Amino acid sequence: MISSRLLQIAMMIERKKVVFDVGSDHALLPSFLVQNGICDKVYAGEIAEGPLNHAKENIEKWGLEGKVIPVFSDGLAKAADDVDIVVIAGMGYHTIRHILENCEVERYLYFLVQSNTDVDLLRQYISDHMYTIEDEKVVYDGFYYQIIRFSADLHDPYSDLEIRYGPILLKRRDEVFLAFLEDQLERLKAVNMQARKPEYAEKIKELENLLYN
Numbered sequence: 275m276i277s278s279r280l281l282q283i284a285m286m287i288e289r290k291k292v293v294f295d296v297g298s299d300h301a302l303l304p305s306f307l308v309q310n311g312i313c314d315k316v317y318a319g320e321i322a323e324g325p326l327n328h329a330k331e332n333i334e335k336w337g338l339e340g341k342v343i344p345v346f347s348d349g350l351a352k353a354a355d356d357v358d359i360v361v362i363a364g365m366g367y368h369t370i371r372h373i374l375e376n377c378e379v380e381r382y383l384y385f386l387v388q389s390n391t392d393v394d395l396l397r398q399y400i401s402d403h404m405y406t407i408e409d410e411k412v413v414y415d416g417f418y419y420q421i422i423r424f425s426a427d428l429h430d431p432y433s434d435l436e437i438r439y440g441p442i443l444l445k446r447r448d449e450v451f452l453a454f455l456e457d458q459l460e461r462l463k464a465v466n467m468q469a470r471k472p473e474y475a476e477k478i479k480e481l482e483n484l485l486y487n
């Protein structure tokens with residue numbers, strides 16, 4: 275079984291589209307998508323030989339040859355023309371940014387991105403390019419992970435608050451998102467007890483406002 279994080283990403287993928295999973299070390303997500311009839315064809319892209327070999331071993335072990343296709347590629351450099359949806363997950367913001375800067379975002383239906391770091395900077399990047407955030411989810415899988423679906427459709431820049439917390443998450447205020455905010459608040463209060471700083475106090479106030487007002 276795949277992790278709750280990858281499962282949440284799988285649930286955000288439209289059926290029967292062609293997906294390219296960037297950084298697919300064990301081809302777990304592509305295999306899950308094909309095995310569960312969500313997709314007929316998924317590319318598992320990897321920049322490193324070792325992880326690509328692990329992906330190939332799993333594809334063979336699970337009999338998914340021709341349906342899950344391993345590709346040796348830096349980001350989307352070697353992506354075929356039939357790709358509809360791109361997944362970039364489990365990496366840091368700077369790697370994700372490198373991948374986005376070196377592809378034609380307009381070519382794809384949408385991207386699902388899950389950054390392990392600096393999610394606010396990722397939203398800022400999306401906003402600066404006037405892309406549209408179409409959906410967002412928070413999932414708890416040992417840590418809280420944020421998954422963003424965005425497309426190249428034109429959108430006005432997002433506000434600072436939306437960049438920090440997510441425009442869709444703020445609107446929807448679902449249970450996991452509120453638990454994530456509470457977790458952030460508790461952590462920040464603990465840090466502020468150790469070393470008081472005005473920026474911590476400000477952020478604590480902002481989180482309390484979002485949670486309780």
Ligand code: SAM
Nearest residue numbers: 296297298299320321322325347348349363364
């Ligand atoms: N996407 C999977 C997930 O979310 O569980 C695997 C994440 S794993 C931590 C990151 C993988 O991305 C590594 O196998 C690494 O080799 C690969 N990677 C890093 N930069 C890449 C790039 N520019 N293009 C393709 N793959 C990349």
